[in-house]
Amino acid sequence: MTKLYLVGTGPGDKDLIAPKAMAAVLASSDLVAYGLYLALLGSVCDGKTHHDLPLGEEIGRARLALNLAASGKTTALVSSGDIGIYAMATLVFELLDQQLQGKERHPEWLDVDIEVVPGISAMQAGASRVGAMLGHDFCTISLSDLLTPWQTIEKRLHACGAGDFVVSFYNPRSKKRDWQINTAQDILLQYRPQDTPVLLGRQLTRDDENITITTLAKLHSDDVDMFTLVSVGNSESRHIVNGAKEWIYTPRGYSKKL
Incomplete structure (x- = not known):
């Protein structure tokens, strides 16, 4: 065979x-x-x-x-x-x-x-660069409407927001599509705080890798291209700073046992 x-x-x-x-x-x-x-x-x-x-x-x-x-x-x-x-x-x-x-x-x-x-996958590589962003329930959504109707994508965005999932966006922007990531931001802001941490990972693990940590309120399509993974924390995800080091993690509830 x-x-x-x-x-x-x-x-x-x-x-x-x-x-x-x-x-x-x-x-x-x-x-x-x-x-x-x-x-x-x-x-x-x-x-x-x-x-x-x-x-x-x-x-x-x-x-x-x-x-x-x-x-x-x-x-x-x-x-x-x-x-x-x-x-x-x-x-x-x-x-x-x-x-x-x-x-x-x-x-x-x-x-x-x-x-x-x-x-x-890119979402795993991105999460590893900033700590433990995928530490609790998460999902992925492709923002490309070339094969999936936007109405379906929009429904999934609302479901993600209502379920409070960490979400990684694939295909967040292309030369002909620059509005979907901003619409996704608007939808998620209906469900989680403005200071929710966001990872922008461009060319992950490659020589020209660039990592940016921002917030859901500041997320904008101008900072994203077709080589960028966008991961948005849930309502409990934490951005912590230790000197020059920055991390994002999503707790699973262990604080009740600490």
């Missing part, structure tokens, strides 16, 4: 790539990815056939990976972060589902042995 690895390579720092992810890449003859993800892996990709499809070609990437694996080539479909979180793994399984429903004409895909190899 031919093999397809769905590999998450983490936020960017090579030291944060799981050994199993590295082994999957090494075991593959063909690598399918957006080119930047392979560049971040470096020399481990040498000697392998690269199939670099640009952003916006996600369906093409998933189809190509399945076709390569079905043809007998050990293949790795590579994504940054965790490939199962807002990434390519779900699209591969959606295509398989379509095949099982008779909506695709690739029965050979069903013979491919698929292994998902997880990676560290």
Whole structure:
């Protein structure tokens, strides 16, 4: 049976790539990815056939990976972060589902042995940079309305606010979308204090990483771009300062036992 690895390579720092992810890449003859993800892996990709499809070609990437694996080539479909979180793994399984429903004409895909190899997500990397922001219940919401109607996103924002979840926003802004993060801010301010701590993590774990700690009241789209993770604390999240060191943590209730 031919093999397809769905590999998450983490936020960017090579030291944060799981050994199993590295082994999957090494075991593959063909690598399918957006080119930047392979560049971040470096020399481990040498000697392998690269199939670099640009952003916006996600369906093409998933189809190509399945076709390569079905043809007998050990293949790795590579994504940054965790490939199962807002990434390519779900699209591969959606295509398989379509095949099982008779909506695709690739029965050979069903013979491919698929292994998902997880990676560290941006929200985990960001939280680690400032302490323990995800210490209690949390959720993630993508603010991109390219695939999800804004009405659905807005409903989830209100649910997040009412449930008092720490929330990490993926896709908070792009060149054509600059208003969603400000609308998300307005909604959350209906449920939690203005001084709720907010993490802005740009290019997390990479050479040009930038970490900013601000508040929900001061959050603005001008400080965010497509490379930024935005994490907003809940009503109990704390921003503490010790000299030059700053931390955010979200308590779980241990103070009752201290």
